[in-house]
Amino acid sequence: MIPAILKAILFLILLLLGLLLLILFLLLFVPFCYRGDGKRVEEQLSGALRVSWLFSLLRLKLTYQERMKAELYFLCFRLYRLENEEEEARAQIADGDVREASENAQKTETAVPPASETEAIPVTEQNIAGKGTGVLSEKKNETEAALEAAEERQRKKQLREKKHRRLSKGERSPEGEPMQGKIAAVWNRLRQLYRRAETEYDFFQSERTQRFLHFLKKKLFRFLRELIPRRIAGELRFGFADPATTGQVAALAALLLPFYRDSLRIEPLFDREELSGELSFRGHLQLFVFLFGAAQVWFHRDFRYVYRHIRGRDKRQKTEGVHG
Known part of the structure; x- marks a missing residue:
């Protein structure tokens, strides 16, 4: 009994391997045939593309006339159609837009309170005093900012003058690298590029x-x-x-x-x-x-x-x- 079961399992494995090899052989050596046609007249574009394999066992048809359509057939059975999915997607998008618009309208209605619920803010001496204090503090902040900007400009001017004096005397630049060192670095870089181009x-x-x-x-x-x-x-x-x-x-x-x-x-x-x-x-x-x-x-x-x-x-x- 056991040898018969093992033989049956081995036979099924060999059968599956044979089927896989046959499918692989067909995919590699059986050509995919295609044909198509297109037309453009008065800015109107239309066309069709048909792809078949293994004596039209598997067929794909693409057509375009104002919109794209696709159909996939196996023998006489249609496995896939692109147009239906596009229509369903458009319907879902339209439903989502309508739902979102209604929700936004409801939120707008609830967010705006009626005129009877709004109350006027009384004008008192404390409010006027608070406004005056705020104006004074703003003027004080503007004066301090102007002073800080003037000090920053003076500091930058002094740094530029110091840099100019160092360069005129042939000293090192503020970064700590002499001018001759920079020229040597550029020359070395050019030599490296020349060697790479030669290689x-x-x-x-x-x-x-x-x-x-x-x-x-x-x-x-x-x-x-x-x-x-x-x-x-x-x-x-x-x-x-x-x-x-x-x-x-x-x-x-x-x-x-x-x-x-x-x-x-x-x-x-x-x-x-x-x-x-x-x-x-x-x-x-x-x-x-x-x-x-x-x-x-x-x-x-x-x-x-x-x-x-x-x-x-x-x-x-x-x-x-x-x-x-």
Whole structure:
């Protein structure tokens, strides 16, 4: 009996591990497909984005037309909807505002006493005498403050004259450091900056650093190629208030011409300010590409060398910032 139970438990554990490995394998190698379209006409923006995975087993739909809507589906069942939560949040906020306004109105009514409960304060000789004493004390305080300010100005003037006499005689400054010492400190600081710049230049020009940067550039272009949609179609018209800005954006679009040569039409407008057009795109991406690329960068033979140099530089900067 006991061996049968142990076999069943072991079988369940292996089954769960197999399911986890299968799910992980599917997440890494089955691509996430996406497609979207957008339109902007007469300052009205609308668009939709759909993301699906594993033959539309899991679907996410985002739409925008005056407000954002989101829906998440698993097979034919809707698991999540953003619009309902927004409406409930708006209703709760409106109820809270109404409740807070009513409470404030009640507090205002209770805080203001009726006119029958207010009593006039009688004017007596004691009140008049108290007011006179207060005026005299205020004048006395103003006179004392003026005297203290005059004494402070005289003290500062004497300190400036004493400092000027010391500097003219070549003596030490009030901080206790000679002028020549300050110049030497500035010179030492400039020498340190020059040595650091020379060290950084040597590090950047070293063979190991250049080899790692070349490898990193290849991986970044691979990631970018995976992220860019496979198909892009549409037309775009843009114009800014300054024609120079329009020309700069057009130059940037010309640099990206190999990515959309036969699919996207771009028209710069130099005579008016406008942003309109239609755009549709589709593509897919695999998590395995990013995970495997990151692992290749981490285990590269020159990554540790570059990482240790950057980490040591950060530590030196922190130490200098704390201790000077």
